[in-house]
Amino acid sequence: MEKRSKIPEPTVARLPIYFRCLIELKENGVAVASSEDMAARAGVKASQFRKDLSYFGEFGIQGLGYPVSHLLDRISSIMQLNKEHEVIIAGAGNLGSALLNYPGFQKWGFKITRVLDNNPQKIGKKLGDITIEDIQDIPKNLNSSIGIIAVPASAAQQVAQTLIQSGVKAILNFSGKKISPSKDIVVRNVDMTHELAILTYYLSVENK
Amino acid sequence: MEKRSKIPEPTVARLPIYFRCLIELKENGVAVASSEDMAARAGVKASQFRKDLSYFGEFGIQGLGYPVSHLLDRISSIMQLNKEHEVIIAGAGNLGSALLNYPGFQKWGFKITRVLDNNPQKIGKKLGDITIEDIQDIPKNLNSSIGIIAVPASAAQQVAQTLIQSGVKAILNFSGKKISPSKDIVVRNVDMTHELAILTYYLSVENK
DNA sequence: ATTGATTTGTGAAAAATTTGTCAATATAGA
DNA sequence: TCTATATTGACAAATTTTTCACAAATCAAT
Numbered sequence: 001m002e003k004r005s006k007i008p009e010p011t012v013a014r015l016p017i018y019f020r021c022l023i024e025l026k027e028n029g030v031a032v033a034s035s036e037d038m039a040a041r042a043g044v045k046a047s048q049f050r051k052d053l054s055y056f057g058e059f060g061i062q063g064l065g066y067p068v069s070h071l072l073d074r075i076s077s078i079m080q081l082n083k084e085h086e087v088i089i090a091g092a093g094n095l096g097s098a099l100l101n102y103p104g105f106q107k108w109g110f111k112i113t114r115v116l117d118n119n120p121q122k123i124g125k126k127l128g129d130i131t132i133e134d135i136q137d138i139p140k141n142l143n144s145s146i147g148i149i150a151v152p153a154s155a156a157q158q159v160a161q162t163l164i165q166s167g168v169k170a171i172l173n174f175s176g177k178k179i180s181p182s183k184d185i186v187v188r189n190v191d192m193t194h195e196l197a198i199l200t201y202y203l204s205v206e207n208k
Numbered sequence: 209m210e211k212r213s214k215i216p217e218p219t220v221a222r223l224p225i226y227f228r229c230l231i232e233l234k235e236n237g238v239a240v241a242s243s244e245d246m247a248a249r250a251g252v253k254a255s256q257f258r259k260d261l262s263y264f265g266e267f268g269i270q271g272l273g274y275p276v277s278h279l280l281d282r283i284s285s286i287m288q289l290n291k292e293h294e295v296i297i298a299g300a301g302n303l304g305s306a307l308l309n310y311p312g313f314q315k316w317g318f319k320i321t322r323v324l325d326n327n328p329q330k331i332g333k334k335l336g337d338i339t340i341e342d343i344q345d346i347p348k349n350l351n352s353s354i355g356i357i358a359v360p361a362s363a364a365q366q367v368a369q370t371l372i373q374s375g376v377k378a379i380l381n382f383s384g385k386k387i388s389p390s391k392d393i394v395v396r397n398v399d400m401t402h403e404l405a406i407l408t409y410y411l412s413v414e415n416k
Numbered sequence: 417a418t419t420g421a422t423t424t425g426t427g428a429a430a431a432a433t434t435t436g437t438c439a440a441t442a443t444a445g446a
Numbered sequence: 447t448c449t450a451t452a453t454t455g456a457c458a459a460a461t462t463t464t465t466c467a468c469a470a471a472t473c474a475a476t
Contacts, residue, residue, distance in 0.1 A: 437457090
């Protein structure tokens with residue numbers, strides 16, 4: 001595992017889409033799918049699907065198509081979805097709770113192991129099976145490499161630092177506040193307010 | 209309002225980032241900011257910031273920079289963030305509740321006016337100030353142009369249809385299921401599971 | 417074994433997006 | 447008023463990403 005550096009990021013972002021399509025096909029008992037089939041399901045061009053895969057190897061059979069099960073295994077392995085990942089959620093508010101119970105996570109192998117907060121009212125309370133812990137008391141070397149920031153914008157940077165200190169290597173940030181980049185830490189930002197704003201922009205151009 | 213068609217979508221997606229930076233600058237009492245300042249805050253190159261703005265007009269003063277307040281007004285108006293937007297949430301589960309209380313929405317002028325569900329256990333119950341309504345009973349002509357889908361994947365397509373029938377023109381879809389595109393309806397998908405998968409991919413290439 | 421119908425993988429072309437550069441222009445100070 | 451400094455807006459170049467198009471490969475049928 002060393003040479004697959006320069007994969008375009010749009011390609012990486014499409015892999016989960018393909019993964020989802022393949023699961024569906026497998027559940028439907030489809031054994032083989034052509035790039036046209038896959039592309040139609042995924043909402044992309046067939047040539048794009050083939051090009052995307054080509055960065056990782058050759059998975060198809062010319063004249064036939066792609067063996068669903070095999071391709072699923074391969075993409076699974078490329079994205080590391082063949083193993084379980086422990087995830088820490090920082091922020092036991094509405095969003096944190098929603099994420100804890102988000103059905104998709106478990107299905108894809110993401111297991112929430114801890115929920116943190118700094119509110120004394122919440123610390124010690126249970127959220128499902130999990131007891132909310134004081135974010136201050138978090139040990140240094142956890143083996144969760146993924147952290148989710150579901151705290152208010154004002155606390156985001158501080159929380160990020162804490163997570164990183166406890167060994168988190170990848171952060172999914174819902175706070176809306178940009179986190180100043182740290183070496184070797186991968187961050188993705190999801191900003192739901194931005195998404196709504198993008199919608200209203202397009203609404204206004206549609207009704208030109 | 210008619211000619212601003214071909215704006216690159218990455219440009220549109222950056223406007224909310226600029227918007228957020230400008231709010232911060234204004235709150236800090238900064239009157240003028242250069243493209244360098246703005247770009248550093250937004251995490252982009254200065255030339256990109258200027259290029260992005262150039263699609264919409266000229267907002268800066270050469271030798272000086274951009275008057276924060278004026279630029280804020282302009283971007284506000286371009287993105288329609290100078291008016292309030294009514295939003296319907298479909299799905300009164302954990303995610304729906306989280307979105308209802310999401311502090312960012314109100315601040316940017318998005319007002320949740322209705323929460324819908326199909327679960328008889330939930331219909332009639334209150335969620336904050338809002339009474340959960342039966343999604344079947346929704347009238348045809350609401351003046352909310354934005355709907356949020358926060359239901360399980362299996363129900364997503366059906367719910368989308370219902371929302372569209374009641375006048376929704378833009379959909380923010382959290383279900384993970386692709387919604388088959390309808391004419392004149394803008395859809396954006398947020399898939400949190402995909403985001404985690406993208407993180408695990410990058411984790412594995414980082415540790416190459 | 418040969419033919420015909422498919423469909424992949426890929427190199428090259430096209431399109432889209434980002435970045436660099438600089439003339440034009442505004443401000444502030446002498 | 448003139449000069450030095452700063453910074454925009456836009457054009458051009460560079461880079462990235464998508465799309466095209468076709469040779470090579472596989473299968474099924476004769």
